[in-house]
Amino acid sequence: MTIRIVGLIGFACLALFGQPSAASSPEAPQWPGAGSLSKSLEGQYVFVTPERDALMIRVPPNSDYARSGKPGIIRYDLHNRLRPAVAVRLSVTQKVNYVYEYAVDNATPASDSIGTWSLVIPSVDGEKPVMSCGEWCGGLSFAPIIRQVEMPDQPKGRAVMWTRPNGISPIGPSESRRGFRIESSCRPGFTTALFSSGIWVNIDQDLPNEVFKQLEFFNDPTWGNIPVLTFGPMFCAGSSRQAIAGNLISGIKRLLETKRLDPKSEFVRDVLAWLISEPENNPGEAAHVGHSPSGELEAEIAKALELNLSFKIP
Amino acid sequence: MSIKLNSAVCSLMAASVSMFNANTLTAQSYSPLYAPQSSISGQYQCVDQYNHPVPNASITMSTGAYVSSGGHFHGTSNSATEPVSSVSPTSTTADSNGIWSVTLTTTLVGQAEVLLITCSNGVGTLNGSANYAVGYNDVYYADHPDIWIKIGGTDTGVDTGHGSTSYNRYMQVLPPGILNSGPAYGLYNATLSYFSNHPGVSQVCTNDMALPFGGKFDIKALLGQPWVSPHTAHDRGTAADVAGQGSTSNQCPAANLVNISDFLAACVANGAVKVNSVNEFNHAHCQFASPTTFPH
Numbered sequence: 001m002t003i004r005i006v007g008l009i010g011f012a013c014l015a016l017f018g019q020p021s022a023a024s025s026p027e028a029p030q031w032p033g034a035g036s037l038s039k040s041l042e043g044q045y046v047f048v049t050p051e052r053d054a055l056m057i058r059v060p061p062n063s064d065y066a067r068s069g070k071p072g073i074i075r076y077d078l079h080n081r082l083r084p085a086v087a088v089r090l091s092v093t094q095k096v097n098y099v100y101e102y103a104v105d106n107a108t109p110a111s112d113s114i115g116t117w118s119l120v121i122p123s124v125d126g127e128k129p130v131m132s133c134g135e136w137c138g139g140l141s142f143a144p145i146i147r148q149v150e151m152p153d154q155p156k157g158r159a160v161m162w163t164r165p166n167g168i169s170p171i172g173p174s175e176s177r178r179g180f181r182i183e184s185s186c187r188p189g190f191t192t193a194l195f196s197s198g199i200w201v202n203i204d205q206d207l208p209n210e211v212f213k214q215l216e217f218f219n220d221p222t223w224g225n226i227p228v229l230t231f232g233p234m235f236c237a238g239s240s241r242q243a244i245a246g247n248l249i250s251g252i253k254r255l256l257e258t259k260r261l262d263p264k265s266e267f268v269r270d271v272l273a274w275l276i277s278e279p280e281n282n283p284g285e286a287a288h289v290g291h292s293p294s295g296e297l298e299a300e301i302a303k304a305l306e307l308n309l310s311f312k313i314p
Numbered sequence: 315m316s317i318k319l320n321s322a323v324c325s326l327m328a329a330s331v332s333m334f335n336a337n338t339l340t341a342q343s344y345s346p347l348y349a350p351q352s353s354i355s356g357q358y359q360c361v362d363q364y365n366h367p368v369p370n371a372s373i374t375m376s377t378g379a380y381v382s383s384g385g386h387f388h389g390t391s392n393s394a395t396e397p398v399s400s401v402s403p404t405s406t407t408a409d410s411n412g413i414w415s416v417t418l419t420t421t422l423v424g425q426a427e428v429l430l431i432t433c434s435n436g437v438g439t440l441n442g443s444a445n446y447a448v449g450y451n452d453v454y455y456a457d458h459p460d461i462w463i464k465i466g467g468t469d470t471g472v473d474t475g476h477g478s479t480s481y482n483r484y485m486q487v488l489p490p491g492i493l494n495s496g497p498a499y500g501l502y503n504a505t506l507s508y509f510s511n512h513p514g515v516s517q518v519c520t521n522d523m524a525l526p527f528g529g530k531f532d533i534k535a536l537l538g539q540p541w542v543s544p545h546t547a548h549d550r551g552t553a554a555d556v557a558g559q560g561s562t563s564n565q566c567p568a569a570n571l572v573n574i575s576d577f578l579a580a581c582v583a584n585g586a587v588k589v590n591s592v593n594e595f596n597h598a599h600c601q602f603a604s605p606t607t608f609p610h
Contacts, residue, residue, distance in 0.1 A: 116579060131510070139510035141583035142503040159583050163511050163576050166559075200575040203589045205547070209606055212589055219588045 022152040025217040031056040034073055046214035053081050055201070055218065063208040074204070078224045079197035082114055083107035083173075086193050086230045090303075098187060098233060102180035104195075106171045113170035115198025118159040118225075119182070120146045120191050124236045129160065132181035136162045147220065149227035150192040151250040157191075160232075163198060170198070182233060188304045189234025189244065190251025194225035229254050231300075235308055244308050245275045252301065266291040267298050271305065287311045342380040342426035343445035348399075350422045350448055350529045350549075351609035360412040360433040360440075367412030372434045374405045375416065377427055384425035384449065385481035385525035386532075392475075392540040397421040399448060401429060408433070422549065422609060423541055424449035424529025449527020453551035456485040456498045456523055461505050465557060465565040466521035472565065475535035476525060484524045486551035486603070497552045497602035500585040504600060505556075507580040508572060518577070519566030521597070524551035546610045547590065552603035561596040574598045 031047035032038065037058070047056040057074040059066045066072060085105040092098055106114050121129065123144035131138030141159045148154040162180055164170055171177050201224070203215065217223060229251060235244055252272060255261040261268050270289045292314050293302040305311035348354050360368045379398040381390065388396075399420040408414045418429065429444040457464065457480075466472055467479030476482055488496030501520070509515055522545070525531055533545035547553045557566040558574035574593045581600035582588050590601035 116576075118583070133510075133513055137511045137513055139507045139512075139580065141507050141580065143500070143583075143585045145585060146583065161507065161511060161579070161583065163573075163579070165512065166573060198575055198579070200578050200593050202593050205590065205592060212604065212606060215589045221582045221588060223588075 023147065023217065023220060023223075025220065027217045027223075028055075028214060044214065045208075045211045046218075051081075052224075053078050055215075057207065057211055060208050060210050063210075065206055065208055068206075070204075074207075076201050076203065078201060079112045079199040080224050080226055081111040082195050082197070082226045083110040084114060084117070084193070084195040084226055084228055086117075086228050088231045090188055090231065093183070097183050097185055100182045100184070100188070100232060101178075102182075102193075102230075103176060103178040104171055104180065105176040106173055108174045110173040112197045113172045113175075114195050115170040116161060116163040117180075117193060117195045118146070118161040119193050119230070119232045120148055120157040121160055121184075121233055122155075122186070122236060123158045124186075127184070127186060127236050129182050129184040129186070129233055131160055131162075132179060134179050135168045136164050136177070136180065138162045138180070138182070145221065146194075147222045148192050149194065149222050149225075150229040150254050151190060151247070154247060154250055159194075184233035184236075186233035186236040187239075187308050188231045189247045189308070190229060190254070191232035191234055192222075193228045193230045193232075194222055195228065196225045229258075231304065241309065248301075248305065248308075249275050255297070261297065265294060265298065267293045267302070271301065289313050342383055342428075342447070344426060344447040344449070344527065346446050347449050347451050347527065348418065348420050348446060349450060350420055350424060353417060353419045355415065355417045357413050357415050358431070360408055360414075367410075368408065368433065368435055369410045369412055370435070371408040371412055372405070372432075373408055373414050374432045375401045376404060376430045377401050377418070378430060379423075380426040380428070384423065384447070384527055384529065385476045386423070386425060386535070387477045387481075388475045388532075388535045388540050392535060395540060396425075397423050397541050399427055418446075420448045422530040424525055424527040447527065449529050450486070450551060451527075452486050452488070452496075453484040453524055453526075453528045454487050454498060455483055455526075456501070457483050458502060461502070461509070461517055462520040463517050463566060463570055464521075465519045465563075466555075470565040472563070473536065474533050475540070476531075479521075481525060482522050482531075484526055484528065484551050485554065486524075486528075497554075497585075500581065500602045501554050501600060504577070504580040504584040504586070507584060508577050511576060511580070512573070515570065515572075517570050518572050519557035519570050521555040521557065521565075522548050523554045524548055543610060547599070547601055547605045549610060550603065550605075550608040552608070553590075553599060553601045555594070555597045555599050558593075558595075558597045563596070572598060 028046040028048050031049050045058045045060055055076040059072045087103045089101045139161050144156050144158050146159045147156055256263050270291050274287050293299045302313045360371045362368055377398050379396050381393045399418055402417045406414050426447045431442045433440050464479035466482050469478040485498035486496050487498045528551045531545045531548040532541050556577050557571050559571045561571055577598040578591050581591050586600045586602050587604050592599050
């Protein structure tokens, strides 16, 4: 059996541990331009460009740093002008493990290259997903600190990361790469994929403390990455039906917000209505949805529902 | 009549009763351990050989540092300027019960120190001493030779005044549940993450975590700048340097030099602070707590 998911979709996250994924620090204000600083921003030293592709630092004018003769305005390019898309294909092995195979595209409007990407997965003791290691290799982080950027109500997780070694090309604009693979005992759910150039932003450590205090938001390891909703190994043994339903609701709502699902779809309405009401009312019962999925994306959601919650779909 | 100092009633640290009980200066001790740049207050009592308080005794107090303790092997030329915790007052008179108050203010240097006290009355004088140390009680020896090659010490050809690579090897451990138990675990996990992304690499070269018990890591001690910054970020056991591609020091085998950007990303994904984890061109500096959270 396979599920084939094409497009900018995904599934994410379970609620075993952790806190919701909303950002804990407010983002810096938009950079108004060097000569356009309003009175209300006089104490503001950190800004973000309107395109969210650079940090702008206005050095506190009375600081030792300013007196040292270094520039008064510093731009840190985030190298994140990416246009990522990810497609995932799911299959089930004879050992009842789930195999997730990803293809990553960087669409033409991009002007930076993808040099590393990661997928948020739950931090579950004993769960050791096996990742592909081809020209790009995969690694796991441990601490559950990575936000579900696409679904802020879902818990933080850890990351499966792929990076390119020296000498291997990044995914440039209009390029794509296949062969990213995870095998896991965990069933599919919506999750967030995070894309970056892999070029490190090196903040000058001599900047005054006032600047670092205002850079709190940047310490979020997801900030500056480009997020995409996709599917990943989210529901490991012991996941509750409520957690699964919560994840699916968040993911479907996000797909509706981003207009990748049609809000008038009767299948989507049926599924959402069932997910919102039934897991608590009829635990363990198979769900019956009156309308068939329409189109590839709805079909893939239906497959995921069938695998996780024993959905019966006409 | 003789006089002795008794520590049974009071201590500079509520949890400890280990203050002075000897008349002569004994070996250095790292217990009790007082945090750098902290102030500790307590009361002491002077009693005679019959354990009777000595009323209105004259007290003098001073502090001293044990040279070459805490991993500071700077030599005697630097000992003249070695910071030492201050005691207040330096002279006072005990009350009618032989009790007086003491405040000890520590420096930023992690090392073994001693409080020297004299207690006098018209009959005699006693010299007492109390050993203690300055440093953090949550930094531990973080050596994992299976994954970390130790560099940055005299045994790898580098003398920063802090001995062999056994001394720059201390990192903070936090209670379970806080980012997988703190910086020591963060660096360990980041290393494992890096390995899984870089097949064939099974060891990396680590350097400059913190000195034993933390405190000022005066990296230029032998270059005319003892007891001061730079290297502030390494004062707390929350940072480490990992040798990167581009390093020319010959301390680390070429195969074990990391891709700096990748290693920094692994650190951040395992709890390091993004704005303070930087590419220092020949090494990755991974910082697991903002330097603004500890004194410098």
